[in-house]
Amino acid sequence: MDLFSAVVAFSWLVYFWETYLSKRQDNIYHQVKEVPTELKSVIDEKTFTKSRTYAIDKSRYGFWHGLYSQIETTLFLCLNGLPLLWMLSGLLTAKFGLNEEYEKTQSIVFTFLGSIITLVLGLPWSIYYTFVIEERHGFNKMTLGFFLKDTLKKTLVSQAIMMPLTALIIFVIEIGGDYFFIYAWLMVFTISMILLHIYPEYIAPLFDKYNPLPEGQLKQKIEELAASLQFPLKKLYVVEGSKRSAHSNAYMYGFHKNKRIVLFDTLLEDYSPVTRDDKETKDSKEKEEDATKDTVDLAKDTSQDNAPTQEKEEPKKIGCNTEEVVAVLAHELGHWKYSHMLKNLAIMQASILFSFFVFGKLMNVHEIFAAFGFVDQQPILIRLYIVFSLVFSPVNEIESFLMNVLSRRFEFQADDFAVNLGKKELLKSALLKLYKDNLSFPVADWLFSACHYSHPPLLERMRGMDEADKKSN
Numbered sequence: 365m366d367l368f369s370a371v372v373a374f375s376w377l378v379y380f381w382e383t384y385l386s387k388r389q390d391n392i393y394h395q396v397k398e399v400p401t402e403l404k405s406v407i408d409e410k411t412f413t414k415s416r417t418y419a420i421d422k423s424r425y426g427f428w429h430g431l432y433s434q435i436e437t438t439l440f441l442c443l444n445g446l447p448l449l450w451m452l453s454g455l456l457t458a459k460f461g462l463n464e465e466y467e468k469t470q471s472i473v474f475t476f477l478g479s480i481i482t483l484v485l486g487l488p489w490s491i492y493y494t495f496v497i498e499e500r501h502g503f504n505k506m507t508l509g510f511f512l513k514d515t516l517k518k519t520l521v522s523q524a525i526m527m528p529l530t531a532l533i534i535f536v537i538e539i540g541g542d543y544f545f546i547y548a549w550l551m552v553f554t555i556s557m558i559l560l561h562i563y564p565e566y567i568a569p570l571f572d573k574y575n576p577l578p579e580g581q582l583k584q585k586i587e588e589l590a591a592s593l594q595f596p597l598k599k600l601y602v603v604e605g606s607k608r609s610a611h612s613n614a615y616m617y618g619f620h621k622n623k624r625i626v627l628f629d630t631l632l633e634d635y636s637p638v639t640r641d642d643k644e645t646k647d648s649k650e651k652e653e654d655a656t657k658d659t660v661d662l663a664k665d666t667s668q669d670n671a672p673t674q675e676k677e678e679p680k681k682i683g684c685n686t687e688e689v690v691a692v693l694a695h696e697l698g699h700w701k702y703s704h705m706l707k708n709l710a711i712m713q714a715s716i717l718f719s720f721f722v723f724g725k726l727m728n729v730h731e732i733f734a735a736f737g738f739v740d741q742q743p744i745l746i747r748l749y750i751v752f753s754l755v756f757s758p759v760n761e762i763e764s765f766l767m768n769v770l771s772r773r774f775e776f777q778a779d780d781f782a783v784n785l786g787k788k789e790l791l792k793s794a795l796l797k798l799y800k801d802n803l804s805f806p807v808a809d810w811l812f813s814a815c816h817y818s819h820p821p822l823l824e825r826m827r828g829m830d831e832a833d834k835k836s837n
C-alpha cells in the first residue's frame with residue numbers, strides 16, 4: 365500500500381475505533397435509566413434524567429459531526445484538495461503582484477484561506493451545537509449576534525498570530541541548516557512562552573470581562589489558603605463566563621512569583637448572574653455595555669451583605685458556596701504544588717522538539733510529498749502539514765491517549781492534596797454541584813473513559829478521596 369492510501373486508511377481506522385467507543389458510551393446512556401445506588405443520596409432523579417437527555421443529544425450530535433468530518437477530510441485528500449488549495453493561494457498571491465519571496469507569501473495566503481474554509485464549513489455545526497443543543501438544555505447564554513462577532517474576533521486574532529508565525533517557521537527551516545530542528549523548536553518555545561505571558565493580560569480580555577474578585581469573605585479565605593501554602597497569588601479574577609454559557613469552571617495561570625486565579629462567575633453561587641432569572645439576563649445582553657455594568661453592580665451587592673440579589677422568586681440557583689469554592693481551589697493548588705503544569709509543558713515541548721527532529725529526517729524524502737500531489741514543487745509549509753498532521757497521526761493518537769492517562773493521575777493527586785488539607789467533604793460536595801450544574805452524566809463506559817476522559821469519572825474521584833483520607837489517618 366502506498367503512503368497516501370495508508371494515511372487515508374488509518375484515518376478511517378481511527379474513525380471506526382472512535383465511533384465504536386462512542387457507541388459503547390451511548391449504550392450506557394440508554395441503559396442506565398436510574399441513578400446508580402452509590403449516588404442515590406446525592407443526585408435526584410430529575411437532575412439525572414436531565415443529564416441523561418443532554419448526554420444523548422450530545423452523543424447524537426457527535427455521531428453526525430464525526431461522520432461529516434471524516435467524509436470531508438477524505439474528500440479533501442482524495443480530490444487533491446491540498447494541491448488545489450496551494451495552487452489557489454499561488455493565484456491569489458500573483459494577483460496582488462507579490463512575486464518576491466513568494467513561497468512565504470503564498471504560505472501565509474494558504475494558511476489564511478485554509479482557516480477561512482475550515483471556519484465556514486464548521487460554522488453551521490457550531491451554530492447548531494450552541495443554539496440548538498446547548499440552548500435546549502439551558503446552557504447557551506449568547507445571542508446569535510454575540511456569537512458571530514465573537515467568532516469573527518477569534519478568527520482575526522488567531523490569524524494575526526498564525527500568519528507571522530508561519531513565515532517565521534519557514535524562514536528558520538530555510539536557513540537553519542542541519543540543526544534547524546533545534547532552532548525551529550527554540551522559536552516555537554519562545555513564542556509559546558511569550559503567548560502564555562501576554563494571553564491572559566492582553567488577549568483573553570478581548571473576549572471576556574475579567575473583574576477582580578470583590579473584597580469579602582471568599583477573597584479573604586482564598587488569600588488565607590494561598591498564604592498558608594506559600595502560593596504566590598498575585599491577582600484574583602472573576603470572569604464573566606455567564607455571558608457565554610452556564611457551564612462553570614476555575615483555573616489558574618502564571619509563572620514564578622506571579623500567579624493568578626480565575627473563577628467563572630457561574631462557579632460562585634453568590635455572584636452568578638445566571639442565578640438570576642434567565643430571561644432577564646438574555647434581554648440585557650442585547651445592550652452589552654449595560655449588561656457589563658449590571659454584573660459589576662451585582663458583584664458589589666453580594667460582596668457586602670453576602671446574600672444573592674434575587675429578583676424573582678426561586679431563580680435557578682447554581683454554583684458553589686464560599687467553603688466549596690475554597691475546596692475547589694485547594695484542588696487547583698494541588699496541581700501547582702506537584703508542578704503539574706510544568707510537567708505538562710515539559711512533555712509538550714519535548715514532543716515538539718522530537719517532531720521537528722523527525723521532520724528533519726523526512727523533509728527531503730521526495731516520495732512522501734509526491735504521494736500527496738506535490739511532485740515538482742514541495743513547499744516547506746506543505747511538507748510541515750503533511751508530516752505533522754497526516755504522517756504523524758498514529759503518533760498523535762497514542763500521545764493524546766497517554767496524556768489523558770497522565771492527566772487523570774494528576775487529578776487524583778490534586779484531589780489527594782485537597783483531602784490532606786481537610787477539604788474532603790467540601791470538595792466532594794463542590795464536585796457534585798459542578799456535576800449537577802453542568803449536567804455531566806455520572807456513569808461512564810470504562811473503555812470510553814480510559815481513552816477520552818482527562819478527568820476521572822465522578823465515582824472514581826470520590827472513592828479516591830476516601831482512600832487518600834484513610835491513608836492520611
Ligand SMILES: [Zn+2]
Pocket residue numbers: 695696699774775778
Ligand atoms: Zn484538576
